[in-house]
Amino acid sequence: MKITEITIRHLKMKLKAPFTTSFGTFDDRDFLVLEAKDASGTIGWGESVAFHSPWYNEETLQTNWHMLEDFLIPLILHKEIKHPDEVNELFKPIRKNNMAKSTLEGAIWDIYAQQTNQSLAAALGGNKDKIEVGISIGIQQSIEDLVGLVDGYVKEGYKRMKIKIKPGWDVDVMRTLRETFPDVAFMADANSAYSLADADTLKQLDAFNLTMIEQPLASDDIIDHAKLQELINTPICLDESIHSLEDARKAVELGSTRIINIKIGRVGGLTEAKKIHDYCESNNIPVWCGGMLESGIGRAHNVALTTLANFILPGDTAGSNRYWEKDVIEPEVVAQDGYIQVSQKAGIGFDVNVDTINSFTVAHKTYK
Numbered sequence: 430m431k432i433t434e435i436t437i438r439h440l441k442m443k444l445k446a447p448f449t450t451s452f453g454t455f456d457d458r459d460f461l462v463l464e465a466k467d468a469s470g471t472i473g474w475g476e477s478v479a480f481h482s483p484w485y486n487e488e489t490l491q492t493n494w495h496m497l498e499d500f501l502i503p504l505i506l507h508k509e510i511k512h513p514d515e516v517n518e519l520f521k522p523i524r525k526n527n528m529a530k531s532t533l534e535g536a537i538w539d540i541y542a543q544q545t546n547q548s549l550a551a552a553l554g555g556n557k558d559k560i561e562v563g564i565s566i567g568i569q570q571s572i573e574d575l576v577g578l579v580d581g582y583v584k585e586g587y588k589r590m591k592i593k594i595k596p597g598w599d600v601d602v603m604r605t606l607r608e609t610f611p612d613v614a615f616m617a618d619a620n621s622a623y624s625l626a627d628a629d630t631l632k633q634l635d636a637f638n639l640t641m642i643e644q645p646l647a648s649d650d651i652i653d654h655a656k657l658q659e660l661i662n663t664p665i666c667l668d669e670s671i672h673s674l675e676d677a678r679k680a681v682e683l684g685s686t687r688i689i690n691i692k693i694g695r696v697g698g699l700t701e702a703k704k705i706h707d708y709c710e711s712n713n714i715p716v717w718c719g720g721m722l723e724s725g726i727g728r729a730h731n732v733a734l735t736t737l738a739n740f741i742l743p744g745d746t747a748g749s750n751r752y753w754e755k756d757v758i759e760p761e762v763v764a765q766d767g768y769i770q771v772s773q774k775a776g777i778g779f780d781v782n783v784d785t786i787n788s789f790t791v792a793h794k795t796y797k
């Protein structure tokens with residue numbers, strides 16, 4: 430393929446309900462969507478999962494736009510590409526900026542899958558026809574509100590509940606949930622809200638049989654996580670600290686993580702995500718697919734990735750209706766009884782509704 434035209438759009442979509450983590454609250458979701466066209470007219474879609482502000486990591490929607498316009502798009506436009514894995518190599522001279530890289534790489538994977546007449550899932554080497562999903566639940570005003578929400582999601586069939594925690598919203602919350610729902614699979618995600626000095630608090634969570642605790646300590650740490658894992662029984666799962674196969678290897682070798690949350694954007698694209706998956710599979714480290722409050726485009730990429738064999742634990746790829754009044758793809762992603770059916774259609778497996786995209790677009794630019 431030879432990419433001849435790329436359009437970047439900045440979309441603003443309203444979340445159905447605000448989503449609160451230890452680092453802040455999201456009311457709206459601002460993000461970039463990238464449309465790439467190749468010389469034969471095939472169109473591929475990618476989504477930047479960077480947020481409006483650098484809360485989760487250092488990238489933002491605007492830094493992604495800058496990196497794409499000034500560095501990444503020029504490396505790709507009018508170049509002959511045989512396989513999307515080449516994109517990972519072409520981007521190597523550019524350090525980090527993984528979410529920006531992933532935006533363009535994802536669109537190229539979509540085109541490649543269409544041109545080889547297979548689903549993105551199949552192109553990646555996945556073979557599940559449905560995937561198991563859980564749901565991530567933000568910090569609430571009260572424990573009663575949280576119990577009510579969890580009850581609803583249990584009834585919808587979600588396979589595991591991820592509860593956002595922070596100091597002061599942790600042990601009592603998890604105790605109440607465990608007492609109220611003895612058989613539900615719970616995990617906690619702290620988004621780096623603690624330090625090693627909080628080990629005693631985190632140790633108390635061992636009583637609630639959590640599947641794992643996600644990123645309790647600093648977003649750039651793998652040393653203290655290894656020390657913490659020696660002190661607690663609950664398996665640690667790293668999210669923010671893992672940006673590459675090399676990061677994954679070091680964290681696993683140090684004993685900093687027993688499970689890895691793979692986010693396509695955070696690791697710079699599907700090729701790197703697959704490498705981390707394969708490494709973890711050989712080292713008995715289960716993985717699961719994280720979420721970044723994606724629109725249907727990013728969600729479709731997540732569903733495809735999750736079809737790889739070592740995605741053993743339910744991911745955060747909940748149905749479109751958990752986030753949006755109207756998603757940008759057709760059909761929307763539907764989670765039923767905790768499963769999402771994997772589309773067998775060529776490419777990302779969903780039709781992108783360009784009218785809907787345009788209705789959410791606040792800025793756009795085309796590169797040729």
Ligand SMILES: O=C(O)CCC(=O)c1ccccc1C(=O)O
Nearest residue numbers: 485565620719720721722723745
């Ligand atoms: O539902 C989702 O998309 C996952 C939500 C989630 O947990 C999350 C949302 C925003 C930023 C970071 C995270 C995270 O996984 O840490």
Ligand SMILES: [Mg+2]
Nearest residue numbers: 618643644668
């Ligand atoms: Mg997380």
